Amino acid sequence: MAEVLEQPLLPAERTAAWLIAAAMAVVLIPSTILHHFFPALMKVPSLAGVPYSTPGWAFALDLIPLAAGAVCFWHARVTLGWYKAMMFLGGSFFFTGLAENVWIYLGKNPQLLAAMSGEFSSVPGTYYFTRGFFWWGDMPATICLAWFFIAYACVYIQDVLLPRCGIWTRAALGGLLALSLDLWLDPVQVSPAWQSWRWVTNESLKVFSIPLTNFAAWFLLIFLFAVAFEKLPRLTARRGVAGGTALFFLLLLGFKAAILASFVAYGIPAMKYVSPPVNLTLWGI
Amino acid sequence: MKDKDRGLFVYLPIIALFGYWLYACVICAFLTLDPRMLKIAFVSLPVVLGMALGALKLARSAGR
Numbered sequence: 036m037a038e039v040l041e042q043p044l045l046p047a048e049r050t051a052a053w054l055i056a057a058a059m060a061v062v063l064i065p066s067t068i069l070h071h072f073f074p075a076l077m078k079v080p081s082l083a084g085v086p087y088s089t090p091g092w093a094f095a096l097d098l099i100p101l102a103a104g105a106v107c108f109w110h111a112r113v114t115l116g117w118y119k120a121m122m123f124l125g126g127s128f129f130f131t132g133l134a135e136n137v138w139i140y141l142g143k144n145p146q147l148l149a150a151m152s153g154e155f156s157s158v159p160g161t162y163y164f165t166r167g168f169f170w171w172g173d174m175p176a177t178i179c180l181a182w183f184f185i186a187y188a189c190v191y192i193q194d195v196l197l198p199r200c201g202i203w204t205r206a207a208l209g210g211l212l213a214l215s216l217d218l219w220l221d222p223v224q225v226s227p228a229w230q231s232w233r234w235v236t237n238e239s240l241k242v243f244s245i246p247l248t249n250f251a252a253w254f255l256l257i258f259l260f261a262v263a264f265e266k267l268p269r270l271t272a273r274r275g276v277a278g279g280t281a282l283f284f285l286l287l288l289g290f291k292a293a294i295l296a297s298f299v300a301y302g303i304p305a306m307k308y309v310s311p312p313v314n315l316t317l318w319g320i
Numbered sequence: 321m322k323d324k325d326r327g328l329f330v331y332l333p334i335i336a337l338f339g340y341w342l343y344a345c346v347i348c349a350f351l352t353l354d355p356r357m358l359k360i361a362f363v364s365l366p367v368v369l370g371m372a373l374g375a376l377k378l379a380r381s382a383g384r
Contacts, residue, residue, distance in 0.1 A: 099339075099340070099343050099344075100340065102339075103336040103337075103340050106332050106333075106335070106336045107332070107333050107336050109332070110329070110332040110333055181340065184333075184336050184337070184340070185340070187333055187336075188333040188334060188336055188337035189370075192371065192374040195374045195377055195378060196370065196374055196377065208370075211366060212366065212367045212370045213367075215363065215364050215365070215366035215367040215370075216337075216341060216345070216364060216367045218360075218363035219345045219360060219361060219363050219364040220341075220344050220345050220364075222360060223344070223345055223349045223357050224344065224348065226352045226354060226357060227352075228348075228351060228352040228353065229351075229352065243360065317356075317359070318359055318360070319356065320356050320357070320360060
C-alpha cells in the first residue's frame with residue numbers, strides 16, 4: 036500500500052467515483068437539513084442533558100474525525116489511485132452507515148423487532164446518536180467518516196504486519212484491532228460526561244455495560260469490509276469497472292444482511308435463556 | 321515511492337488512528353473525571369501495540 040500509483044483514471048472509474056461522491060451528497064444534504072430544521076420528521080430524540088450538543092460544539096468536535104478522514108483519504112488517493120480510494124471511502128461509508136441506520140431504525144420502531152420474534156417483544160430500542168453537525172439518516176456523518184479512517188488504518192496496519200498471510204488472517208487482525216479500539220472508546224463515549232450515543236437496548240449479554248453485539252459488529256464490519264475490498268480488483272478484472280463496482284457494493288449489502296440475520300439468530304436464544312442479564316464489568320463500569 | 325522520499329507519508333494512516341485514539345479514548349477518558357475510565361485503558365493495548373509494531377516495521381523497511 037506504500038507505493039505511489041500514478042495510473043490514469045479510466046472513464047468508467049471516473050464515473051464510478053463521481054457516482055459515489057454524488058450518492059454521498061444526496062444522502063448527506065437532505066438528512067442534515069431534516070435533522071436540524073425538521074427534527075420531528077426524523078423523530079430526533081431530545082438532547083436534554085447531553086453535553087456539547089449545541090451546533091457550534093457539534094461542528095467543532097466534527098473537525099477531529101474530519102481531519103483524520105482527510106489524511107487517510109489523501110494517503111489512499113496517492114497509494115491506491117482515485118478509483119480505489121473512492122471505493123474505500125464510499126464502500127466503508129455506506130456499508131457501516133447502512134448497518135448503523137438499520138439498527139437505529141429498528142430501535143425507533145421496536146415493533147419491527149417484536150415482529151421478528153416474540154423474544155424481542157420486551158426490547159425497548161437499540162441506541163441513538165446525540166450530537167453531530169452533518170448527518171446521514173440517523174447517523175452523524177463523522178461517525179461514517181470515522182468508520183472509513185478506522186477501517187483504512189486497520190487494513191493498512193494488517194497489511195504492514197502480515198504481508199505474506201492470506202486475506203482471512205489479515206482481515207481478522209484488522210477486525211481485532213478495531214475491536215480493541217472500541218473496547219475503551221465505547222464506555223468512554225457513552226459515559227455521562229460525553230453521551231455521544233445512548234444505549235437503550237436491554238440485551239442480555241453486555242461487556243462494560245455495552246451490548247456484546249456492538250463489539251461483535253465492530254469486528255465483523257472491519258473484517259468483512261477488508262475481505263470485500265481485497266476482492267475488488269478481481270471483480271473489476273472479471274466484470275469490468277461498472278460490473279465490478281456494482282458487485283462490490285452488492286457483496287457489502289450481502290455481508291450486511293448476513294450480520295443482521297446472525298444477530299437476530301443470536302438474540303432469540305440469548306433473550307430467552309440468559310436471565311438475569313449478564314454484564315461483564317470491571318470496577319462497576 | 322523511493323524510501324528517502326517517503327518521510328512521514330507512510331505513517332499517515334497510523335498517525336490518523338493514533339490521533340483519534342488519543343482524542344476519543346485518552347483525552348475524553350481524562351475529561352470524564354472518572355478514574356475507572358482510565359483503569360480500563362488496558363483493553364486498548366492490542367490496538368496500541370498494532371500501531372507501534374506497524375510504525376516500527378515501516379521504519380525498519382525505510383532504513384534498509
